[in-house]
Amino acid sequence: MxxxxxxxxxxxxxxxxxxxxxxxxxxxxxxxxxxxxxxxxxxxxxxxxxxxxxxxxxxxxxxxxxxxxRNENEQIDQRFFVNKMKAAIKYRESFFNSPDTNAFRIVNGEGDGLGGLTIEYFDGYYLINWYSQGIYRFREYIINALKELVEFKAIYQKKRFDVSGKYIEEDDFVAGERGIFPINVKENGVNFAVYLNEGAMVGVFLDQRNVRKTIRDAYAEGKNVLNTFSYTGAFSVFAAVGGAVKTTSVDLANRSLNKTIEQFRLNGLDIDSQDIVVGDVFNYFKYAVKKQLRFDMLILDPPSFARSKKMVFSAEKDYKNLLKEAISITEDEGIIVASTNSSSFNMKKFKSFIDQAFKEMNRNYQLVEEFSLPKDFKTIKEFPEGNYLKVVFIKNLP
The missing domain is CATH 2.30.130.10 (PUA domain)
Structure with a gap:
């Protein structure tokens, strides 16, 4: 240009x-x-x-x-995007060869030298996320590069650059044959129903893949699990597959009920042994305290910013108090999975919130393990903000 x-x-x-x-x-x-x-x-x-x-x-x-x-003579043209995306796809070669996972990210913005753009793979379907009108101006180069490099069932897109921060609704289909949704994808052998034609969120957040696997494989068996801000219940499904005796999923969005039931059924799990609550998480904490409910594992994965009729939640300002609510209903020796996708603070600061929360509750704790983004969400050391995911497994000690 x-x-x-x-x-x-x-x-x-x-x-x-x-x-x-x-x-x-x-x-x-x-x-x-x-x-x-x-x-x-x-x-x-x-x-x-x-x-x-x-x-x-x-x-x-x-x-x-x-x-x-950083090459003054390099042209930002079709070949530029082909080369960038070819390297990105090669980096994820092992994911394409996985027998039990067929949903992952193939381009992760600045981590692959293409800031403002992500591309995800869902069992032969590709989803392009455009985060500014600026990167969208290169759409023909990028779409043609993708067509040149991969075989695909279809390509879909999400324009996520409305100045109000809201998703721009319009037809998301780009190329190939339109999918019949939901499409069923696998993550570490567990099934998810995915919709590429329904707004910005498709049904599962791929960045939590390793956390879900760890919950299933190492923590869930025999446990009573509370999953807050549960969206479509992905953590709950993995916990149930891992042998949890009961899961409770809480989310404010009305759609969460049917979406969560769908995910459980897709994996052949008994719905009757699960609780799915549509409601404010903060109100649920109060209800749990009143009813003296206690949980062996509590998953705390709020959005970095959220607004309800009664309050505004900001992870940077309010996570400590949210964690205190969680501590109050977690069993002794129970596990709290504390997670945030806020890029406004680092892991050190996040751990300081954890420390403050336990001190204010007069509780002891042990940091058991921690996670950041999985390999397909490639980041670069020069942009630490890009490694936004922070997850800590905490044991609630007496």
Whole structure:
């Protein structure tokens, strides 16, 4: 694309970008107001006009675009995207060969040098997520590159760049033959019903794959499990498959009831031995305390930000208090799986929330194990914010 715009990086940020930082920040650029068109190719230079990197302009919640190349002569064209995506697919070769998992991510944004874009694989179906109008301007290059590199049943897309942060509803089909939904995919031998044609969320969050497997294989047997903010009940399903005597799934969304029943039935599990509650998690905690309910395992995976009629939840501000609620209904020696996808704080800070919560509850605890993103969610050390997932298994000691 022509009409490149040269952006001058402020002195204190020059080494940051030279060292590989990929996100274009407003505070880092002197003349960002000179570019207004989404998808414009931008050259980053220092105050002596020396080339640093090139990328594209595209507003999203994280910043104002992404670095794509550190080669001044490299063209951002069809071949560029083919090469990037070819390397990304090769990196996930073992996933394509897995006999018991056929749902995973094949392009993870800046981790694969393509900030603002993710692509996921669901048993022959590919789903492209566009996070800015800027990256969407390259859609023909990217879709054609995908067509060149893989065999597919169909390609779907999600445009996730509305300025209000809401998903833009429209036909998501791109190429191939339209799917008959749900399609059934496998994760570590467990089945999930996936819908690529129903809004932004398709039915399962793939980044929790290793956590779900660990719950099934090492923790669930014989346990009474509470799964909060349960969405479609994926953690509950894995717990039940792992031998949990009972699971309780709680989520505020009305759709969670039928979606969770669907996932249980797909795996041949008895619905009658599971509780599925549509309601506010915070109200459920109060109900559990009143009824003196106790759980052997409690899964705490809230959104990083959520709003209900009565309150606003922010993981950074409110996770500690949420954890205190969880501690109050967890059995002695029970396990709390504390999880957050907030990129606004790191694992050290997250563990400080855990420590504060237990101290304020006058409880002891043991950190048993921890997880971050799985291999297919590739990250780079120069952008630690990209490794957003933090999961800690905590034993609630007397």
């Amino acid at each position: 022509k009409n490149d715009v040269t952006l001058t990086v402020k002195g204190k940020y020059v080494n940051k970008y030279k060292d590989g930082y990929p996100l274009i920040l407003r505070d880092a650029i002197i003349n960002l107001n000179e570019v207004t068109a989404e998808g414009t190719i931008v050259r980053l230079v220092d105050d002596k006009n020396k080339f640093i990197a090139k990328g594209y302009y595209g507003k999203q919640n994280k910043g104002y675009g992404w670095v794509l190349s």
